[in-house]
Amino acid sequence: MSTQSIHLLSPSFPSPRSLSNLPYSSRLLSFNPINLPFPLRRSAFPLSCSCSLSPASPVLASDNGSGSSSVATQASSSAIDVDAVTEAELKENGFRSTRRTKLVCTVGPATCGAEQLEALAVGGMNVARVNMCHGTREWHRNVIRQVRKLNEEKGFAVAVMMDTEGSEIHMGDLGGAPSAKAEDGEIWTFTVRSFDSPLPERTVNVNYDGFTEDVRIGDELLVDGGMARFEVIEKVGPDVKCLCTDPGLLLPRANLTFWRDGSLVRERNALLPTISSKDWLDIDFGIAEGVDFIAVSFVKSAEVVNHLKSYIAARCPGSEIGVIAKIESIDSLRNLEEIIRASDGAMVARGDMGAQILLEQVPAFQQKIVGLCRQLNKPVIVASQLLESMIEYPIPTRAEVADVSEAVRQRADALMLSGESAMGKYPEKALSVLRSVSLRIERWWREEKRTEALELPEVASSFSDRISEEICNSAAKIANNLGVDAVFVYTKTGHMASLLSRCRPDCPIFAFTSSTTVRRRLNLQWGLIPFRLGFSDDMESNLNRTFSLLKARGMIQSGDLVIALSDMLQSIQVMNVP
Ligand SMILES: Nc1ncnc2c1ncn2[C@@H]1O[C@H](COP(=O)(O)OP(=O)(O)O)[C@@H](O)[C@H]1O
Ligand SMILES: C=C(OP(=O)(O)O)C(=O)O
Ligand SMILES: [K+]
Ligand SMILES: [Mg+2]
Structure with a gap:
């Protein structure tokens, strides 16, 4: 296997043990051009026989009913969890087919x-x-x-x-009716009164007590932004009588807004x-x-x-x-x-x-x-x-x-x-x-290779975060330029995965995290395929395990080109799956 890597170490970052034998001094930004024909960082062991090198780091229990994150000590060193639907999609159609x-x-x-x-x-x-x-x-x-x-x-x-x-402000639930039709020219009552018995005909409850005080005669009342429209014609105690000017269907709990002289009225309800x-x-x-x-x-x-x-x-x-x-x-x-x-x-x-x-x-x-x-x-x-x-x-x-x-x-x-x-x-x-x-x-x-010109401003608030951000921006660029099959990111909090997602690279991003809750949260982000996997600070061992687990499940194959990042190591590695 050929591995080519870029390591960026932040001064504040604890030096992972796996790095102790590497020729880096503390505050170092070392850039190894990725097109060199030899591995810059030699594997201490061949990747292909490393599935036994699983770390003894704690992993979170798998999805449980409460969604709580009870920590179990090393549930299973061999387990990797991925959404069954994505797994099937990956196996069937390959990396490029996954929905972002x-x-x-x-x-x-x-x-x-x-x-x-x-x-x-x-x-x-x-x-x-x-x-x-x-x-x-x-x-x-x-x-x-x-x-x-x-x-x-x-x-x-x-x-x-x-x-x-x-x-x-919204309407009540129409006394259980699924909907009600308001016809042109009808008079409807919008009221803050509560009724024990069924609602009288053409009557709608309003949830906001200040409603009658806030509306004025002549105001326009819009249901659901205009699905039906009324004009306020009379106020009688808690009741507001309205003339339907645009007929429409009223749905339970539909939103109500009122307008005066063409502007939305935001008086007390804004408070x-x-x-x-x-x-x-x-x-x-x-x-x-x-x-x-x-x-x-x-x-x-x-x-x-x-x-x-x-x-x-x-x-x-x-x-x-x-x-x-x-x-x-x-x-x-x-x-x-x-x-x-x-x-x-x-x-x-x-x-x-x-x-x-x-x-x-x-x-x-x-x-x-x-x-x-x-x-x-x-x-x-x-x-x-x-x-x-x-x-x-x-x-x-x-x-x-x-x-x-x-x-x-x-x-x-x-x-x-x-x-x-x-x-x-x-x-x-x-x-x-x-x-x-x-x-x-x-x-x-x-x-179409429509790489957008969107400038991504720096979002980092610390030097260490800046390093992560630069690494992700570079990794996404490398991934696009080399046409890699996937980017792998090992992330504890999900932050580095989200920084990668922000770059919207051409290939899918496999995000490995040991936390079930982080994994579920990453589900909302563009291009991320979250996996739950216990991992250590040692990238070699993480990669070895990941490769063998994913290969065993038919999700990757020898020869696939991947870029791997980690938020513990702040590194980029480019390699073919052994
Ligand atoms: N939990 C629910 N029970 C009954 N009806 C629901 C529920 N959730 C959504 N609906 C129905 O689906 C419609 C669309 O949902 P949504 O857009 O979330 O609400 P809304 O229309 O209030 O903005 C609702 O207007 C309502 O009729
Ligand atoms: C998503 C929305 O909120 P809700 O459905 O709760 O009104 C919306 O108003 O578009
Ligand atoms: K809501
Ligand atoms: Mg809304």
């Missing part, structure tokens, strides 16, 4: 059964989202546990995202807390159930993100729960950069965003948010109405396919289904459209 864009599915009544969840997992769902706007905690608990059970029993690695309700008391209870529930991500609705500033992160850290120290900021309000657009910096990722929540700004402004903001997240090295999800027509129909519109393609072309980390998978007629078909469009556009992009 990740897929999030909202789980709802159409998909909450074990069989349906399994079908979504097999269909490529990387993250299951539960929306706390709907359903009971019991219902959500059941879904989360079923996902965990499937992971355990079937070898999936589906992460779970809990999405908070937030305190924006409502981003995380309501109900949301805090849901968050406690999510932490207890071991969710991987919490998506915060209607984020207005970085402050709330920081607050939630410290709350999570205090409630469960060492937790790996990622906080995703949903960009959907005017305030979030104003404070975009600080919010994204504070978060572990962002969601372009186009549903509510489109109700708060002009629809024609949404695409530009999408592009801006996707670009900013990439620059700041945060995963980004493009969400809402990607395949809306598939709630009803088995094929998407051409326009929807174009929208999905655009998000893939922007190289968003993930695409999300909402109603399509939660309550639509064709959840699996919708997922397969996302999958096939992603694959097709990614391939087209690679074939």
Whole structure:
């Protein structure tokens, strides 16, 4: 085997024992040109016979029901866990075929059964989202546990995202009716009164007590950003009488916004807390159930993100729960950069965003948010109405396919289904459209060699981080120039894997981590194939083990060209699989 390597050692980094015999002085940046015909760093032992050299480092127990990270001492030196679906895909079609864009599915009544969840997992769902706007905690608990059970029993690695309700104004649940039709010219009552008995005809509850005080006669009331439109004509105590001016379908808990002189009214409701008391209870529930991500609705500033992160850290120290900021309000657009910096990722929540700004402004903001997240090295999800027509129909519109393609072309980390998978007629078909469009556009992009000119600014905050960042940028470039088959990264926290993902290299990135929770979290990031593997500081031994384990499972072959990086060693090695 020929190994060619570049090692970059940070002065603050503990020198791994495997390096002690190498001719490096402490503060050293040594660059060995990779096209030299001999190995720069000789293997102490031949890689092909090294599967017995497994490290005795502790590894985390495999996926368990609670998602907690109980440390088991060396569960199995030979084990490597990878998502069963990716494994099958790799074996069948090789490295280049793996999908880089990740897929999030909202789980709802159409998909909450074990069989349906399994079908979504097999269909490529990387993250299951539960929306706390709907359903009971019991219902959500059941879904989360079923996902965990499937992971355990079937070898999936589906992460779970809990999405908070937030305190924006929305309608009640229509007294149990699935929907209600508002016709042109009808008078409807929007009220903050609560009813014990069924709702009177043409009456809708509103969740916000200040509603009657805040609206004025002449205001326009928009349901779901314009699915139906009303004009406020009279206020009678707790009731607001409205004339329907644009007929439409009202869905349970639909979002309400009111507009005055062409502008969104943001008076007192703009002062409502981003995380309501109900949301805090849901968050406690999510932490207890071991969710991987919490998506915060209607984020207005970085402050709330920081607050939630410290709350999570205090409630469960060492937790790996990622906080995703949903960009959907005017305030979030104003404070975009600080919010994204504070978060572990962002969601372009186009549903509510489109109700708060002009629809024609949404695409530009999408592009801006996707670009900013990439620059700041945060995963980004493009969400809402990607395949809306598939709630009803088995094929998407051409326009929807174009929208999905655009998000893939922007190289968003993930695409999300909402109603399509939660309550639509064709959840699996919708997922397969996302999958096939992603694959097709990614391939087209690679074939066209459309390497984008996007400048990636430095994100590191320490010298050691800068080294990691430079290594990842260089490794991605080398990978593209040499046309390598895969980049391997050994990462404890996942940071180096995400830095590589940020570069969007042409080949897949195999991210090896010993933590089950880090592994699941990496599921949201572009191009990463997370593996759980116990590993040591000794790269030779890590590589040997990985090669033999992956070869035994038919996932790589002798002769495949890989680049290997490690965040313990801060090194780049280029080699053929022995
Ligand atoms: N847990 C659930 N229980 C019942 N219905 C749900 C659930 N989750 C989602 N839905 C349905 O799917 C639709 C789309 O989901 P989503 O986009 O997450 O919510 P929203 O429409 O409130 O923004 C919802 O409007 C609702 O009708
Ligand atoms: C994803 C969104 O949030 P939710 O579905 O919770 O309204 C959105 O508004 O686009
Ligand atoms: K929500
Ligand atoms: Mg929303």
